[in-house]
Amino acid sequence: MPSNKSVSDAPITQFINCRILRDNELQREDLWVREGRILDPEKLFFDEQGYADKRVDCGGSIIAPGFIDVQINGGYGIDFSQASEDVSDGVSFVAKKILEHGVTSFCPTLVTSPPEVYHKVLPQVKVHDGGPHGAGVLGFHLEGPFISAEKKGAHPEKYLRTFKSGGLEHLMEVYGSLDDVAIVTLAPELPGSQSVVRELSQRGITVSLGHSAADLSQAEEAVQQGASFITHLFNAMLPFHHRDPGIVGLLTSDRIPAGRAVYYGMIADGIHTNPAALRIAHRAHPSGLVLVTDAITAMGLPPGRHTLGQQVIEIQGLHAYVAGTKTLSGSIATMDMCVRHFKQASGCSVQEALEAASLHPAQLLGISPKKGKLDYGSDADLVLLDEGLNVKATYISGEEVWRKGQ
């Protein structure tokens, strides 16, 4: 087939023999890519009389938008919350490794830490696109320190904080800068949270409720002010109670402002949440479910002791505990494992499982349809999967950045 001279001279790649996730279903369609974005082949044909320069035979694979992990604390021995000189290198190292799990964009997460750590770490990593060097960074996820002491989980108590009067200014003192921050997790029952939630939301930062003992009305108030996410649903919050469902009640709340949605993160590693609880959440509000790994330093490493933030944790099999306790300190699951587990535990369709790891996090962060979709014009961040949803290859901006077996 001759090369096309058209609107653009850039080469066109056609992925054939595949099923693509589009319009909420798996379609037997070819996927066309030019200049790092999904191309409309009908327009190419009629307007430009163009063709593909290169064909990639996908061997029947499923093509989904690249996975987006909005809560990942580190991995492979790297701990994002450690104030080191080469935080940027650490983030890049993990960014490259997670390509193997189909993750093409992520939010490096910092657990509750002292201001010195934020002041040192935050300036070192900017929002940037992914590529052969690794998955793209969408911005930090700051989980704490404005969280509830009662629900701190694995977070170190001595660095927890409350909002002083002056809300956002105090926040800025603690964090130093919010320039490359995508998400902030906080406990809305802390006095002064309302103005903080409002101001953060107005700045375009996703506000998430978590590590909190808030009741439903406090949670709903926070949503009114702009909060749109729940950090690892069920974990580190009041359990569902039929007379006060707490934060969990947001899934079916009738006080969500029109045109807005509440998303909720779920660690579908089979450990953090009982499969029955996962199913209840999924069935109550399927379009809000966002799969997160909440992976810690030890993800990718062998069993043993490792550091997380200012604490020591211990790996036993697939479990990671605060050393010496039975408190879970994070997961060591990978995103593709979470997708498979979620599908198996919930009985959902392949399309729903894939959307929970791509479309929903993109919608949460307001970056859809550029990310999280395979619409014409979307970024060509792709993950090729087999029938069992195992990752065969990962692409960023239409370029192959990882292939199994290489």
Next chain:
Amino acid sequence: MKLIILNDYDQASEWAAKYIRNKILQFSPGPNKYFTLGLPTGSTPLGCYKKLIEYYKNGDLSFQYVKTFNMDEYVGLPRDHPESYHSFMWNNFFKHIDIKAENTHILDGNAADLQAECDSFEKKITAAGGIQLFVGGIGPDGHIAFNEPGSSLVSRTRVKTLAKDTIMANARFFDGDLSKVPTMALTVGVGTVMDAKEVMILITGAHKAFALYKAIEEGVNHMWTVSAFQQHPQTIFVCDEDATLELRVKTVKYFKGMMHVHNKLVESPPSEPKKN
């Protein structure tokens, strides 16, 4: 005419596709000798297109040296609207085969000067050496392309206002909402199709039976424009049983009796070593 009667829609589609395939192969198209094909849209030819795609995928047929001319297109419908005939051809045929974009021709219903667009289309057909085989369907009101009842039997490509029957028949593609159906279209004329070397009309389903009866058992009449092809030297009607329900038993028996002869036209060509 040849009246080819098959048992059902699938068999009729397959017969028609094989006929087209054989015509192209016998013609032996090449870079200096393109096979020109006139093409229809609608639900009737879908089965035929699927079969042609199958022949391409099996390596039995290539559209590399085939030029196509579609019969019609709606006026005012955006080209990328899912119900435009451009979208129909892309989704149901072009995207699955190896045809080059520059060899496909579909009228532009959004052209600034619609009649100039029609005149230009006629010139393109002439420049391509005329149409070898024009494939068409028939409307319930006996129209060919959008040559509605009352169209001149020597008409050329032009703008037409659609008849109520046609709008109603097409409403099913627009969520059943009559107000969404375009009211005008650009269409090849009856005369344009008559200029083709050979014409093949696909007619399936009981709802087309009366139109078929009017087209072949009554006189040439501008109220049933397909009847014009009674005066074409090479016309072939491919039908299923249901489409013959309004014909005389005598007509049906006569042509069914000739199927063993007509089936020779669709035999698989002698196999050649596959080209790499």
